[in-house]
Structures are given as structure tokens and as C-alpha cells.
Amino acid sequence: MSLWKSFNQGIIKENPVLRLMIGLCPVLAVSNNAINALGMSVAVAFVLICSNAVVAMIRKTTPDEIRIPIFIIVISTFVTISDYVMNAFTPDLYAALGVFVPLIVVNCIILGRAEAFAYRNPVLNSILDGVGMSLGFALALISIGVIREVLGAGSVFGIALFNPAVAATIMVLPPGAFITIGVLMAALNKFENKVQ
Amino acid sequence: MLGRNYLGAGENVGKIFKLGIILAVFCVISAGGLAIVYMYTQPKIVLNSQLALEGSKKAVLPPSGKGQAIAVSPRGYGGPIEMLVGVDPVGKVSGVKILSQRETPGLGANIVKPKFLDQFKGKSLKDPLEPKKDIDAITGATISSRAVCVGVKEALRKAK
Numbered sequence: 001m002s003l004w005k006s007f008n009q010g011i012i013k014e015n016p017v018l019r020l021m022i023g024l025c026p027v028l029a030v031s032n033n034a035i036n037a038l039g040m041s042v043a044v045a046f047v048l049i050c051s052n053a054v055v056a057m058i059r060k061t062t063p064d065e066i067r068i069p070i071f072i073i074v075i076s077t078f079v080t081i082s083d084y085v086m087n088a089f090t091p092d093l094y095a096a097l098g099v100f101v102p103l104i105v106v107n108c109i110i111l112g113r114a115e116a117f118a119y120r121n122p123v124l125n126s127i128l129d130g131v132g133m134s135l136g137f138a139l140a141l142i143s144i145g146v147i148r149e150v151l152g153a154g155s156v157f158g159i160a161l162f163n164p165a166v167a168a169t170i171m172v173l174p175p176g177a178f179i180t181i182g183v184l185m186a187a188l189n190k191f192e193n194k195v196q
Numbered sequence: 197m198l199g200r201n202y203l204g205a206g207e208n209v210g211k212i213f214k215l216g217i218i219l220a221v222f223c224v225i226s227a228g229g230l231a232i233v234y235m236y237t238q239p240k241i242v243l244n245s246q247l248a249l250e251g252s253k254k255a256v257l258p259p260s261g262k263g264q265a266i267a268v269s270p271r272g273y274g275g276p277i278e279m280l281v282g283v284d285p286v287g288k289v290s291g292v293k294i295l296s297q298r299e300t301p302g303l304g305a306n307i308v309k310p311k312f313l314d315q316f317k318g319k320s321l322k323d324p325l326e327p328k329k330d331i332d333a334i335t336g337a338t339i340s341s342r343a344v345c346v347g348v349k350e351a352l353r354k355a356k
Binding site: 032063065066069070073074076077080081084085087088089091095152153164167169172173 | 215218219222223226229230233234237238240241244245248296300301302303
């Protein structure tokens with residue numbers, strides 16, 4: 001698989017959230033404002049790129065029978081590192097993301113890419129796949145975060161746009177996440193149909 | 197037959213043992229890496245939480261710094277509301293700060309705003325400390341507003 005394709009496919013064509021529909025739990029939970037969405041995207045990108053790189057590096061020495069537990073060890077190591085680092089250097093963001101940082105360990109995107117891509121491809125391709133998938137995840141998560149924050153709280157990245165009293169609070173509550181994801185998926189499908 | 201079975205089992209044990217060793221090696225490498233990261237980040241994490249607590253105490257106590265900062269956690273709408281109440285030496289509230297809460301965003305979560313919390317300044321146990329009496333509750337968030345009142349009352353009682 002070409003390097004460009006490894007990088008490119010995760011962004012729109014196989015966007016993990018809007019296309020493959022995996023890793024939806026953190027997407028629903030932390031997309032209530034743009035800052036949380038951005039922080040979560042950065043943490044997931046770090047874990048995904050590092051775990052893809054390491055899994056590709058060790059793929060020839062990893063026995064097939066125990067590859068899944070080994071993937072989990074690799075992933076949980078990087079999740080714990082990002083947990084410590086965020087707690088030490090960005091305590092406010094860490095408090096806002098709460099339990100969803102440790103839960104990156106069970107984010108299907110990461111184990112999915114380790115199993116479906118990094119275990120079968122060279123290191124450079126796997127890193128690029130990690131970057132592309134992270135960008136796709138970030139694109140979806142931040143779009144949802146911005147839409148929900150603007151409509152639900154009348155601000156974007158914490159900067160007030162209009163009086164929050166006229167904002168639709170439902171958009172920052174759980175139903176708002178489902179509505180926004182549904183509308184974005186429909187829009188992406190429509191767009192793709194037109195292109196074809 | 198018996199011998200073959202036995203041999204088969206023996207081979208299996210050998211393989212399981214080998215796989216176990218490989219897994220153990222991965223665990224050791226991972227634990228070693230984490231220990232190093234922990235060593236570098238832990239002092240900073242401890243310092244952060246101390247600074248945050250000291251900052252909150254300073255914010256709720258009167259400018260003189262005298263009085264007590266009391267931590268209470270009344271039950272809110274979405275779980276306990278961790279809050280810090282400053283009580284001055286004569287038993288009046290000098291400040292209230294919400295440390296953590298899980299109230300509804302846009303409604304109950306507005307209890308963290310100074311506009312709501314500043315109402316408690318100067319209150320004592322002689323005041324009713326109830327929504328709709330001496331405290332303006334947040335629209336659509338009576339339970340959250342009442343929880344903060346309960347917390348302030350509890351802190352005032354503890355301060356005596």
C-alpha cells in the first residue's frame with residue numbers, strides 16, 4: 001500500500017467516526033465543547049501513532065496467539081503515559097476529560113488499527129496510518145464539539161458569541177451528540193454521492 | 197496412545213511457558229517505561245493539587261486570611277458537589293468555591309458562576325439560606341441551587 005494512501009484513507013474515506021463508526025463512546029461524551037474535543041483528539045493521536053509504530057516494529061517477533069494481549073500492553077502503556085503527562089502539565093483539561101483519558105485504552109480505533117493495519121504493514125506506513133486516522137478522528141470530534149458548543153452554549157473554544165440564554169441547551173447534553181453525529185454522517189454521505 | 201497424549205501435553209506446556217515468558221518480557225519493558233514517566237511527572241502532579249487547594253483556600257477566606265476553609269460535598273443533581281466554604285472568625289461566609297461538580301451543563305453547572313456564589317457572602321446560620329427566600333436559585337436548577345445552600349449550612353455548622 002502506498003504511503004500516501006496509508007495516510008489519506010483515514011481522513012475522509014475511512015473516517016473512523018463518521019464512516020467506520022468506531023470509538024463513538026468518547027466522541028459522544030467529550031464533544032460537548034470544542035476545547036475538550038481538541039484535548040481528546042491530541043491524546044488519542046499520541047496513543048494511536050505511538051501504538052501503531054510499536055506494533056509495526058514488533059510485528060515479526062510477536063507470536064500470533066498472544067498478539068492481542070501484547071497490543072493491549074502497548075496501548076495501555078501509552079495511555080498511562082498520556083494520563084500522567086496531562087495530569088502534570090494540563091490539569092484543567094485533565095479534570096474536564098475525566099475518566100475518558102484512561103478509557104482511551106478500550107477505544108476501538110486504536111486496537112482496530114493495531115490489528116487491521118499496523119500488524120500487517122511496515123513501520124512508516126503504520127505511522128502514517130496513525131496520523132491519518134488521528135486527523136480523521138480529530139476532524140469529526142472537533143466539528144461535533146464546535147457545532148454543539150455554538151448551538152448549545154453560544155460560544156466557541158470558550159469565547160462567547162451570543163447570549164447563552166437563547167442557546168439550545170439540549171445540544172450540550174447527550175441527545176445533542178447523537179443529533180449532531182447523525183446530521184454529519186448524512187452530510188458526508190450526500191457529499192460523497194455527489195462526488196461520485 | 198497414552199505416551200503420545202502425554203507428549204502432546206508436554207509440548208503444549210512448553211509452548212504456553214514460552215508465550216508466558218514473552219508476555220512477561222513485554223510487561224517488564226512497559227512497567228519500566230511507566231516507572232520512568234511516573235518519576236518525572238509525579239512531583240508535578242502533587243504540586244499541582246497542592247497549589248490548586250491553596251489557591252481555592254485563599255479565594256474563599258477573607259483578605260486577612262483568618263477564619264476557616266471547610267470542604268463539604270452535598271448531594272447535587274448529578275452527584276456530589278465538592279465545594280470549599282470560607283467562614284470568617286465571626287461565623288459569616290467569606291466566600292464559596294466549587295471544586296468539582298457533575299451538574300447539567302447550561303443549567304445546574306451555572307452554580308460555579310460568581311453571580312450565584314457571591315450571594316452567600318456575609319450569610320450566617322441566622323439566615324434561612326434557602327432558595328426563593330434569601331438566595332436567588334438558578335433558573336431550571338432548583339436541586340443544584342438547594343444543594344449548594346445545604347453545603348454552605350453544613351460548613352457553617354462545622355465551623356462553630
